[in-house]
Amino acid sequence: MSIPVVTVGPAQEAVVGGLEGLHGPVTVVRRCSELAELMAVCQSGLAMAAVVAEGCEELTTTLVDRLGAVGVSVVALTDDPSEVQRLHSIGVIAAACGVEPSTLAARIAEAVGGERTRGRLGTGQDAAFADAGADPLPLPDSGTAEDAPDGSGRVFAVWGPIGSPGRTMVAVNIAAELAAEGQSVLLVDADSYGASVSAVLGLLDESAGLAQACRLADQGLLDVSALKAAAMPVFLKGGSFRVLTGTTRADRWTELRAAALSVVLERAKDIADVVVVDTGFCLEADEELSFDTLAPRRNAATLRSLELAEVVFAVGTADAIGIPRLVRGLAELEAAVPQASPRVVLNKVKKAAVGHAPKQQLAEAWDRYGPGLGIEAYLPADPAACDAALLSGSVLLEVAPESELRAAIAKLVCASVQQKSHSSGRTTRARRLLKR
Structure with a gap:
């Protein structure tokens, strides 16, 4: 089954066009000009994944959680190592700006598969942003010993x-x-x-x-x-x-x-x-x-x-x-x-x-x-x-x-x-x- 994807950001047209040219694992159903438009499209139920090719610095835990509420996984394109670490900490999969379309499609499938595993895909309104009873976002492993969770508390x-x-x-x-x-x-x-x-x-x-x-x-x-x-x-x-x-x-x-x-x-x-x-x-x-x-x-x-x-x-x-x-x-x-x-x-x-x-x-x-x-x-x-x-x-x-x-x-x-x-x-x- 092809994964419906929405994208935001005109800066990576080549990457988005490459996704469209794959004709298989993913289907680009909408190109958005800004995150607000992407949010509206995702809440309408048109997509299972979002590719943020521009403006990933605007992504927050709340926004990612809102997208997760409607079963949408997020993949962001960035070459900044510190931004990659930040995105990882809020539950976003990062990829390089010049990533090959086939590799990007694989990362999208990985993100959607992770959502399925956590049981959050298709939960609709049952999200932590709207419903305090939803599963919390998992915390990723940190790269430093100081921040590594030990689970003792x-x-x-x-x-x-x-x-x-x-x-x-x-x-x-x-x-x-x-x-x-x-x-x-x-x-x-x-x-x-x-x-x-x-x-x-x-x-x-x-x-x-x-x-x-x-x-x-x-x-x-x-x-x-x-x-x-x-x-x-x-x-x-x-x-x-x-x-x-x-x-x-x-x-x-x-x-x-x-x-x-x-x-x-x-x-x-x-x-x-x-x-x-x-x-x-x-x-x-x-x-x-x-x-x-x-x-x-x-x-x-x-x-x-x-x-x-x-x-x-x-x-x-x-x-x-x-x-x-x-x-x-x-x-x-x-x-x-x-x-x-x-x-x-x-x-x-x-x-x-x-x-x-x-x-x-x-x-x-x-x-x-x-x-x-x-x-x-x-x-x-x-x-x-x-x-x-x-x-x-x-x-x-x-x-x-x-x-x-x-x-x-x-x-x-x-x-x-x-x-x-x-x-x-x-x-x-x-x-x-x-x-x-």
């Missing part, structure tokens, strides 16, 4: 339903507890509605580290050094961790594209033993009614973070309002991210809201009305310690080390680590338990 996502269940408080203190145990930790604020990690930690940051990292990822320029530069250090008495701060304004959510965030989180696993992601609350597949089915989605950052997480902590408030919200939210989570296995955390446990023996009553109510998941942890309410931490821009480990809340969070992290550990059974530090 793990992703912990902290999610909770609408309201104020304490997602950020839990995420920040999980990061602090792991850092105090000697782990390298990266805390990511991926809440596209109300990013607040920088405020909780007292960071005067206006650069939005996560948005900066996503922009670099979109351009295929995010390496280990760039990611470290985008992350702010936070120092504790017993260690330190890095933070990718969230967007500084709510209207900047469009900068957190699913495809770019996938690259950021994969790169983050190369520089940190544990990546802790503070997510948003909303799980709706938004923009479904938009005429532009490839439009960016506000909840893509949350959904993609949950998809890539090995551990999902579902945080809910332990009261008559928070528990029903959590039950409904867990049902939505199962529908939106079926592969997630959330670990339920009930926060702000107190007698005043539940009654005598709050843990027992919560457990009985959860067994009767809950979704069938066990409760992983009960975090006691400690407003004095939380207020002191917020006032000083610090964590519970430093302002209230003897707090029962701090102890419960530390135990929660250790328990989740032990379930994944393959150690011999002797007591070890969290680094040996987390490093696999």
Whole structure:
């Protein structure tokens, strides 16, 4: 079967003409003058591959992902070695400008075959740019030892339903507890509605580290050094961790594209033993009614973070309002991210809201009305310690080390680590338990 191809750029007429002269493996169905026209043609379903003979420097992760959404593979012509490496990092196959038509046809077939293997060809609207549930773009191998992924990092996502269940408080203190145990930790604020990690930690940051990292990822320029530069250090008495701060304004959510965030989180696993992601609350597949089915989605950052997480902590408030919200939210989570296995955390446990023996009553109510998941942890309410931490821009480990809340969070992290550990059974530090 001949592969329908569209091209862009008048500079390589000889190459395009050579493709047309092959009369076999590929068929040039349209010549475009610019990338915008090529995008429109590809979205109409006319092509399975695109040859960018001019303007490859304008290709980004987002554009490639949009083309992949409609089953179109991309081959770019360039003689610049650095540009070849960048294109490779965003999922584009590169070829020399003077490539023979038969060789170019073989590269096109290779690109289309790769799309078929990944199962993305013909997915239509089910793309990471429009659908946060789509498969992320694979990261290629890097040519430097520093950037080579080792796959050792793990992703912990902290999610909770609408309201104020304490997602950020839990995420920040999980990061602090792991850092105090000697782990390298990266805390990511991926809440596209109300990013607040920088405020909780007292960071005067206006650069939005996560948005900066996503922009670099979109351009295929995010390496280990760039990611470290985008992350702010936070120092504790017993260690330190890095933070990718969230967007500084709510209207900047469009900068957190699913495809770019996938690259950021994969790169983050190369520089940190544990990546802790503070997510948003909303799980709706938004923009479904938009005429532009490839439009960016506000909840893509949350959904993609949950998809890539090995551990999902579902945080809910332990009261008559928070528990029903959590039950409904867990049902939505199962529908939106079926592969997630959330670990339920009930926060702000107190007698005043539940009654005598709050843990027992919560457990009985959860067994009767809950979704069938066990409760992983009960975090006691400690407003004095939380207020002191917020006032000083610090964590519970430093302002209230003897707090029962701090102890419960530390135990929660250790328990989740032990379930994944393959150690011999002797007591070890969290680094040996987390490093696999």
